[in-house]
Amino acid sequence: MSDTYKQYDSAARACRTIFISKTKDYGTSWRVLRTISIADQLYIKAKRIRTLQETDVTKVGEDKAGEFRAMVNYGVIGLIQLSIDPDAAEELTVAETEKQYDAKMALARETMTAKNHDYGEAWRDMSQESFTDLILMKILRVRQIVANDGKTLISEGIDSNFIDIINYSLFALILIGEGLHSA
Numbered sequence: 001m002s003d004t005y006k007q008y009d010s011a012a013r014a015c016r017t018i019f020i021s022k023t024k025d026y027g028t029s030w031r032v033l034r035t036i037s038i039a040d041q042l043y044i045k046a047k048r049i050r051t052l053q054e055t056d057v058t059k060v061g062e063d064k065a066g067e068f069r070a071m072v073n074y075g076v077i078g079l080i081q082l083s084i085d086p087d088a089a090e091e092l093t094v095a096e097t098e099k100q101y102d103a104k105m106a107l108a109r110e111t112m113t114a115k116n117h118d119y120g121e122a123w124r125d126m127s128q129e130s131f132t133d134l135i136l137m138k139i140l141r142v143r144q145i146v147a148n149d150g151k152t153l154i155s156e157g158i159d160s161n162f163i164d165i166i167n168y169s170l171f172a173l174i175l176i177g178e179g180l181h182s183a
Helices: 002-026 035-055 064-083 094-119 128-147 158-177
Strands: none
Touching (some): 002 094, 002 158, 035 064, 064 094, 064 128, 094 158, 128 158
């Protein structure tokens, strides 16, 4: 399992590098996004992966690995947005953004560690298509929870769904990196 943690951390670092570089380019313009908009951005990325899985045709040069990395980062954006007061300043410093990003990724890693223990790395035997379908399901759950004004009766909340999206995306990136799934 130590390989899993190294692979997970490596894939997460690649996502972080992209996120922080974009923060330096664009600032934290994503702070204007509401939860439903984040869910929609995740949906677009997941649907794009599904299209690539079914047709393997691209006219814009994006690949599945890039889309999985984007879903990790949108998942982190979702977690950050849920944790920051909506009335707080829209612009965060790069240092604050890094701190927030690292805290949310640490939470996702803790969740992965606990689930990996309980499920015995079953994800290693899953298809990339299953990761995509599960991510789409999680996105639809987020949309429904938003439609229910954020309330659930017995189900996990929006944050748990964002964490699962992050982890499924990182698992897909690990398997792509191992050459077991196509990029």
